[in-house]
Amino acid sequence: MGMVTFVDETTSGDRAAGWGLEIAEERLALRELIRRRVFQEVAEFNARTPEVFQGLVQPEDTERVLNGYALRTPRRIDPEVQSELALKAFAGNGFLVLVGDRQFTDLDEEIELKLGTEVTFLKLVALVGG
Numbered sequence: 304m305g306m307v308t309f310v311d312e313t314t315s316g317d318r319a320a321g322w323g324l325e326i327a328e329e330r331l332a333l334r335e336l337i338r339r340r341v342f343q344e345v346a347e348f349n350a351r352t353p354e355v356f357q358g359l360v361q362p363e364d365t366e367r368v369l370n371g372y373a374l375r376t377p378r379r380i381d382p383e384v385q386s387e388l389a390l391k392a393f394a395g396n397g398f399l400v401l402v403g404d405r406q407f408t409d410l411d412e413e414i415e416l417k418l419g420t421e422v423t424f425l426k427l428v429a430l431v432g433g
Contacts, residue, residue, distance in 0.1 A: 305329075308421045309340055314428045326416055329344070335398060336422065338386045345382040356380060359424060360392045374390040394398060399425040
């Protein structure tokens with residue numbers, strides 16, 4: 304079992320503090336890695352139910368705010384729905400996934416999860432005026 308660190312970055316240069324998730328497998332398809340990340344962040348949100356969701360992708364019926372996404376009505380987030388949103392965002396170039404210096408583009412491609420693996424989720428930010 305190893306700890307994988309997830310880090311969110313944006314093309315505008317913002318970098319969030321990383322957080323870890325223990326993963327037992329040594330190899331995992333990118334699709335499953337994204338799914339586990341989303342399930343973890345949703346589980347943490349649902350356990351605390353704060354006003355703002357800080358996750359990989361924007362949940363339905365929320366508004367983008369400075370530090371995440373504000374829910375219009377307080378509720379639990381469905382991890383299955385959120386996972387599907389994340390996979391659609393990846394397919395639509397909403398974010399890139401980098402492991403070390405390598406970009407992964409295929410959801411079915413397996414990633415080798417060595418001890419201390421850092422996975423960067425690079426969120427693409429639209430250019431102003433472009």
